[in-house]
Amino acid sequence: xxxxxxxxxxxxxxxxxxxxxxxxxxxxxxxxxxxxxxxxxxxxxxxxxxxxxxxxxxxxxxxxxxxxxxxxxxxxxxxxxxxxxxxxxxxxxxxxxxxxxxxxxxxxxxxxxxxxxxxxxxxxxxxxxxxxxxxxxxxxxxxxxxxxxxxxxxxxxxxxxxxxxxxxxxxxxxxxxxxxxxxxxxxxxxxxxx
Amino acid sequence: xxxxxxxxxxxxxxxxxxxxxxxxxxxxxxxxxxxxxxxxxxxxxxxxxxxxxxxxxxxxxxxxxxxxxxxxxxxxxxxxxxxxxxxxxxxxxxxxxxxxxxxxxxxxxxxxxxxxxxxxxxxxxxxxxxxxxxxxxxxxxxxxxxxxxxxxxxxxxxx
Numbered sequence: 001x002x003x004x005x006x007x008x009x010x011x012x013x014x015x016x017x018x019x020x021x022x023x024x025x026x027x028x029x030x031x032x033x034x035x036x037x038x039x040x041x042x043x044x045x046x047x048x049x050x051x052x053x054x055x056x057x058x059x060x061x062x063x064x065x066x067x068x069x070x071x072x073x074x075x076x077x078x079x080x081x082x083x084x085x086x087x088x089x090x091x092x093x094x095x096x097x098x099x100x101x102x103x104x105x106x107x108x109x110x111x112x113x114x115x116x117x118x119x120x121x122x123x124x125x126x127x128x129x130x131x132x133x134x135x136x137x138x139x140x141x142x143x144x145x146x147x148x149x150x151x152x153x154x155x156x157x158x159x160x161x162x163x164x165x166x167x168x169x170x171x172x173x174x175x176x177x178x179x180x181x182x183x184x185x186x187x188x189x190x191x192x193x194x
Numbered sequence: 195x196x197x198x199x200x201x202x203x204x205x206x207x208x209x210x211x212x213x214x215x216x217x218x219x220x221x222x223x224x225x226x227x228x229x230x231x232x233x234x235x236x237x238x239x240x241x242x243x244x245x246x247x248x249x250x251x252x253x254x255x256x257x258x259x260x261x262x263x264x265x266x267x268x269x270x271x272x273x274x275x276x277x278x279x280x281x282x283x284x285x286x287x288x289x290x291x292x293x294x295x296x297x298x299x300x301x302x303x304x305x306x307x308x309x310x311x312x313x314x315x316x317x318x319x320x321x322x323x324x325x326x327x328x329x330x331x332x333x334x335x336x337x338x339x340x341x342x343x344x345x346x347x348x349x350x351x352x353x
Contacts, residue, residue: 002196003231007204011338012231042245047253056257059230059249065349068341072349075230075249091256095229181350188346191196191338 001095019102020112021081098135135186218308
């Protein structure tokens with residue numbers, strides 16, 4: 001749910017990174033955090049288990065700049081990927097303005113990608129959203145690994161509606177900002193339409 | 195539909211929070227939307243990261259709301275976390291969450307009482323915000339309805 005505050009001249013939007021366990025959602029946020037100037041970001045909050053798996057969510061506010069005299073802030077969230085955290089994963093999608101689906105490009109994770117994508121559609125529906133209508137980007141992560149599925153095949157299997165597809169290696173930052181830009185642009189364009 | 199907070203409404207809410215803070219002898223009072231967006235904050239904010247606080251409070255309320263449903267309750271209308279020095283009291287008022295941070299200068303009983311007393315006016319103020327947001331959306335009277343592609347692109351040049 002976009003918030004526009006005339007008194008503080010701010011727009012706040014919510015973007016959620018979704019995907020199967022260990023696909024690199026938190027790594028995306030970590031790279032954005034590390035590569036952003038201190039004045040443009042808030043704290044990176046990670047509610048994780050002792051083994052660094054996301055338990056509830058990661059969160060960081062990011063300021064992109066000013067448009068029409070309003071500061072644009074994006075609240076970036078990740079969900080826990082592991083199947084058994086379904087209840088908490090669903091909660092994070094409340095009030096979402098844009099979604100990034102982070103797919104794991106490795107052959108053996110294909111089923112997990114498909115299951116997670118189906119789960120995303122279902123959980124969006126439960127909150128009254130339609131994946132086909134909301135700002136959405138597909139990121140194909142871990143492109144540096146040896147056993148990855150070709151981009152064309154992955155795209156054919158996972159692309160839902162002609163959304164932007166970004167190849168990424170989140171651990172080194174490749175494609176991370178391109179993904180963020182692609183979803184943020186759609187969110188702002190949607191704001192114009194509403 | 196975006197939520198629009200007009201200046202006059204914002205200052206009204208800030209005034210309500212200021213009064214509550216005084217009446218409850220609280221350190222900080224924050225109003226948060228259930229999705230995690232901060233609406234307004236008042237008090238000795240100092241180094242307190244109210245943006246993160248808003249996000250965590252919403253997560254906390256969402257998680258306890260989920261627990262409530264599991265045991266057959268609609269939701270838990272209030273949550274309290276008491277620490278050695280600082281404590282937090284959260285009231286769920288429809289779509290908004292009223293967060294009161296307090297220390298030894300106050301007590302949980304006083305904070306609960308004052309939060310309850312303030313909740314009606316805050317709910318009414320937020321209902322006005324919702325009404326204004328709906329009518330602005332319906333008439334396309336938003337500040338970004340004429341935003342250009344170039345303006346959107348310019349945000350990404352520096353990053």
